[in-house]
Amino acid sequence: MIRVPETARARFSDAWRHCVGTGRIELALRRDYQDSLALLQRDIGFRHIRGHGLLSDGMGVHRPYDHEGARHVHHSFTYVDQVVDAYLAAGIRPFLELGFMPADLASGEQTVFWWRGNVTPPRSHREWAGLVRATLSHLVDRYGIDEVRTWPIEVWNEPNLADFWQGADEKAYHELYEVTARAVKEVDADLQVGGPAISPGADDWLVRFAEFAEAREVPVDFVSRHAYTSGPARHVPFGVHQTLDPATALLEQFAAPRQRLAGTHHAELPVHITEFNSSYRPDNPIHDTAFHAAYLAPVLAAGGDLVDSFSYWTFSDMFEETGVPTALFHGGFGLLTHRQVRKPTYHLYAFMARTGSELLARGDDHLVTRHPDGRVTVLAWAPVDATGETPGPDRHELHLSVPLGARGEAFVRRSTVDEEHGNAYTAWRHMGSPRSPKPRQLDVLHEAAEPARLHGRLPLEDGRADLRLTLARHEITLVELTPLTDETPPWWDERRLLGGEAE
Structure with missing residues (x-):
């Protein structure tokens, strides 16, 4: 028997609910997405939501045009406003990821995902900085500086992978980060900006990122990393199967940034795991199972000791990186399927929402x-x-x-x-x-x-x-x-329900 002590060991961290992931954010314009988000917030109540594609062409923000022989840029926030309004109405705030590259600003044609997010550097850093300033200035104007200061701003996604950043060019990412971070601070010095949002297995990037930022006096308000435990994908039609490391490997990955950054200028910065899951694939059936909930339970129970947040990737199966899903259950990342069918891991989070402080x-x-x-x-x-x-x-x-x-x-x-x-x-x-x-x-x-x-x-x-x-x-x-306070009246007797006499 385990004797639970009467005195609390500590305050229980709720870093597990600080953020949750989503498919590209333009999906928030759809009804099924908004219905799913409403259910999620009712039962769990995440604080922030992070997804790709804020600046991709599907959001229609960057709109260059020629007039009188000169290039101009118009910034349109029609979809941005609708997405952010939907988030705030659901009681959740954005965790902004700045990416991907608008096609008319991109230096190349390399894209990722079924929906073709451009992953090449900007052909004009000046124009990119203008896009960042315009977007954040608009958000501040619409939602107020006190509100937007609570929204972390992450620069790009997994630049250490060639699929997500052309050539996995570290020097080019540092340049992009510096231009972006300075543009963010030009809007307001108290906006939170960070990175490098690396995938597992690239922790050397963290050290070099810290050295670069310190040498160049580039602002960094938080450090971000991703965590997954699956092995190489073994493909079947419309799906994959993968080996898994023990769930403790996720906790080891959570701990890695602070271990690597000890003694650096970034040692005391907040650490956000802005994506985590077992498999990194959105078509692995393990995500749909009871096994998955039991596998992740110790991670949710202990992860807050290691990081300031760890964001489950993702809240819904409305997710199209490998194409439109082919079945209701298809191994999607989501806590919820389409049509709001709750998976076992959804219930793990709902149970966590009922734990004490x-x-x-x-x-x-x-x-x-x-x-x-x-x-x-x-x-x-x-x-x-x-x-x-x-x-x-x-x-x-x-x-x-x-x-x-x-x-x-x-x-x-x-x-x-x-x-x-x-x-x-x-x-x-x-x-x-x-x-x-x-x-x-x-x-x-x-x-x-x-x-x-x-x-x-x-x-x-x-x-x-x-x-x-x-x-x-x-x-x-x-x-x-x-x-229990028992308020049963003294005359109540179950034996008399059918009119009998008490003994």
Whole structure:
């Protein structure tokens, strides 16, 4: 038995909810996207949202024209305003990523993704700086400087990869960063700008980025990095399969920036993991499974000790980097499918949203927190075998002595997700994996996505509840214990419900 201490170890970090990822931000103009975002914010409540494509052609911001023999640039914010308005109306703020390159400003034709984001440097850094200043000045004018100062501004995306930045040219990225950061600060010195938004395996970039910024006195307000644990993609039609490292590898990647930057000018800067997931592919079925929720549970429980934020990539399967999805469940990054079907990992986040602010205990399979009103929550998860060599244990036992600081009994509420409960993916497979479910089938899938729920009481001895949990394979469960005040009237007797006499 694990005896949970009465005194809180620390304040439990909610870095897990600071930001969430999205497909390119112009998707926010669609109804399904906005419906999904509303559900997400109701159940979880993220603070920021980050996606690609703010300056890509699909947003229509950069509009050059010739007049009287000279080149001019008109900046249009029609779509930007609609996207940001939709975010703010949903109670979430932008985490701005400046990219990709407008075609009429690009120095080349290299693009990435089905929607063709241009990844070449600007042919005019002066014009690029003007685009950055115009965009941020407009946002400040529309939403107010105090509001926009709360929106982190990241320069580009994964420039260490040739697919995302032509030639993975580090020197060219440094030049872009310097021009961009100085343009940001010209709008307002207190706007937050940072980078380099590198992918896993490129941490040497962090050190050289710090050396470059210090030597050139370039402003850097935060450092950003991405984290994934999957191996090379093994392709099948409209999907991939990959090996996975243990989830602890994600925590090791979270820790890397501060380890690498120790002793540098950037050692004390905030660190934002602006993308993380198991697989880096938007067509890997692992994302849809109960395994995935149990795999990531220890990351959400401990990640806030290492970084200021870690942003799940992404909140919705409305995501088109490899093309329009071919089925409702297709291995998409999203916590939600199209049509707002909740995945097991969605429920992991929804459970996290019900945890308390005081950290009482944390282990390899549990997280215990307390709310200011005395409620105690236990998030527990079954261990998984990331190697795939075994299916993982059928049953996992957890025995806790939980302090409630009260007498009598505790009300117990348990919510569970596993292979058979809160798992629409399993139901979808049972019904034959329909690519485009009919309305009645969608109703069944929404029903199947509901977690199992149990309610009961536990006696308290010396202010403690003896909590014994048996978890099924790949289960995550949230147990909420509340000190009970019994207001049952003295004449109430269940034996008299059908008119009988009490003994």
